[in-house]
């Protein structure tokens with residue numbers, strides 16, 4: 001390379017100071033916030049250089065603007081589509097009225113090019129959420145149509161800095177260009193579209209600057225199409241305080257116990273900067289494809305004068321949740337089948353039983369209960385307040401990340417063992433061959449999508465919906 005190591009370091013430093021650490025988060029005002037989907041270019045830092053990736057994005061950046069509110073605020077987004085194809089915006093993990101869920105075409109017609117749509121609803125849950133396209137997602141989401149949405153607690157915990165860390169992966173060709181090819185059925189039938197470059201806040205070797213004595217709140221968000229990330233901050237204990245936005249009893253993790261995030265999942269942790277000024281500590285990672293490094297935590301030479309590290313970690317106030325009636329609940333089996341090396345011989349699509357060849361020619365390779373995602377019938381119809389138990393069996397050779405819209409669920413059984421007090425989540429990771437049983441109760445009326453968040457699996461048939469009356 002013609003650039004020296006020094007230039008590279010200062011280059012990614014500039015990148016960090018810009019979009020990457022979001023030092024000045026956008027505080028959504030009371031006036032409608034204008035969100036525009038369009039085409040653009042995004043700076044990424046990988047392989048020691050800055051690259052420009054062609055993207056589809058919100059308000060010109062990937063991730064899109066950090067939308068930040070306080071619990072009880074009203075989200076009021078005036079959305080405009082300036083893309084060459086229809087799109088929609090889904091508010092992942094939030095519980096809006098069904099018509100605001102953005103799951104086109106189930107809950108709304110997609111927003112046509114040049115059209116606008118107002119998304120408005122009350123933000124009753126605090127936590128770390130995200131928003132993303134929900135139309136032709138295998139194409140649109142991977143091109144960059146996603147952003148992070150933070151709803152601050154009424155009384156946020158006292159920290160020195162509150163940082164969003166976005167985990168993503170990119171398919172990069174030999175010349176260092178971000179690939180613009182999406183939708184290969186071969187990828188759909190396997191793990192999904194996995195990148196060969198992994199980034200945290202758009203850099204493959206992040207420098208996370210801290211000062212000794214600081215207490216950080218890190219909000220980790222996995223926006224990748226299909227990649228599962230595990231990561232650990234060497235030399236640092238972390239305390240998990242929320243998963244998928246929902247507070248959990250603070251849980252200490254050593255620097256070798258990884259934080260695991262399936263696509264769509266979020267984890268909030270408290271990290272106390274207890275190491276020595278001037279020291280550096282690797283952020284170690286593991287993906288479905290192997291070991292990686294995300295970069296380093298880099299300590300300034302001087303300690304923070306009045307850092308908050310070392311104080312007690314106070315649990316966050318939980319969001320309002322329904323009560324589950326596990327005894328009285330209906331039990332619904334959900335057989336997950338298909339994909340490469342799977343046993344599936346055929347499935348129903350558009351009311352017709354098709355063999356694998358016919359399915360593949362229709363872009364389908366996965367099925368739930370023998371239906372390849374035709375979205376004709378709900379998996380289950382339930383009443384508001386009614387508890388349903390879904391017994392999911394992953395009879396495929398791949399992991400899946402099942403995500404439910406509009407409601408969160410609790411795991412009640414995994415691999416035949418009863419699970420008690422599991423956190424409320426909106427996305428659950430299941431290994432190949434695993435059986436996971438979840439329970440949820442009907443909340444807002446409407447049709448809510450239930451699908452694998454490995455986007456190519458969803459597109460390839462691993463999707464259904466539940467209907468709340």
Ligand code: C2O
Pocket residue numbers: 090092103132134264403405449451453
């Ligand atoms: Cu994050 Cu149906 O999506």
Ligand code: CU
Pocket residue numbers: 399400401452453454457458462
């Ligand atoms: Cu999947």
